[in-house]
Amino acid sequence: MRRFTNQTVLVTGGTGGQGTSHVRALHAEGANVVIGAINADRGAALADELGDRAFYTHLDVTDEDSWSAAVRATESTFGALHVLVNNAGVQNPPAPIEETDQTTWSRILDVNLTGTFLGIKAAAPALRRATGGAIVNIASTMGMGGTAHYAPYVASKWAVRGLTQTAALELGRDRIRVNTIHPGVIATPFIHEPAAGATAAIADFYSPEPFAVPRLGEPIDVTRLLLFLASSEASFITGSEYVIDGGLLLGPALQAA
Template identity: 60%
Template sequence: MTRFDNKTVLITGAAGGMGSSHARGFHAEGATVIVTDVRDEAGAALVAELGDRAHYLHLDVTSPADWENAIAETERLAGPVSVLVNNAGILARTALIEDGDLDDWHDVIGVNLTGTYLGIRATAPSLRRSGGGSIVNIASTSGHVGTGLIAHYVASKWGVRGLTRTAAIELGRDGVRVNSIDPGVVNTPLITTPLHPGAAPVSDYFSPDAFAIKRMAEPQDITSLLLFLASDQASFITGSEHIADGGMLLGPALAAGQVQNRS
């Protein structure tokens, strides 16, 4: 018996990066996994890799009609949703606020914040039909601080934190728990690939040597926390946020030579 036997888990932005790690993790724990994304070829390839108990659905998280269709098709294929993971997220071109492109702002807010809102709204009735369940929103440590050149992303992730708490209040009476995970720097293409020609990848702005745990996170580090929060093992946890950043938000780590080595 594994933690998600007979559970249906819908994951947004699941065709690659952290999302594909999450899909593999839930599938290994017995869930029927609904992989959703706008990257149809990659999504279909992941489902083919997973095999039984995996289905791919095209889902633009900014589209209410796509959400309606995704929930209806999920229930047709696998029954009501037990777990929703609002994982889809994007960055856009880096720029100072005064130089930023308004379209970039709308795109990032649309996917990261409005997409999460629409996901909660569309999935709540299905979660009730399943007898209750769990929503986990993927926020970011950027939702705890200000970060230059990515105002759109920072604003979206601060918003996800507030939305998580509000949804937890509203859905708790239905047996639905709502929590967030706030990753730091994770080794995914979103972080390691330049956002536009001439730009440095976001990972270049952060030095793991300054973290208490001196490395970037791997997607599986976030998946492990997600599986716990979505499971019945976390049945008394709701409206909470869980930072997984290797100590980045703690402040600079001690440098070599500042303390004696301990044996």
């Protein structure tokens, strides 16, 4: 039996680079997959591609009513919700704190942090009705240390760590596990295309060559870890953080003399 047979998973940001990988893999593992995203054309196209056990629902993660509607649609279509993947996220254009306007700050935190908070809030009752399940929050290695010129993004991902641990404590007795994945530099449009308002992409000034695993990560690298954490194989894991970065946080690898 596949790992998610007879289970329903809601993935936010389900049409992005990592989100699409997660959606396809979860569906291949037997899940009913709900693709939550703003882009209706891409969401509907992905649902059509997957066919049975997949549907798209409009979801603005910054809007509580949108979350309520998405959870209702999920339960109405598939009967229950078993897993939430808080994957939606946005990046700020690089700028020092002194030159970062409050509108940018608020936008990044609204999507990355408030969106995750609202997701947990909306999904928890549904997961409880399903007699338990899992929430996986996608954070970032930027949530493990400071990164110059990315204050809004860094702050949002640090905060997701604390939110995850708090939710794990509150929901554990309801058999709802909450964990965080911290991807490093993953080869998606998020890395290869400039953020809104930016002129350069992260990939333009980052090279993996000095690090232990000298390549960019691929979406499937993150997806494989997600599949484990969301499944019953991880039934004794909650409030935990998993870094997947090819050794980026370890610093440059030593070279043989």
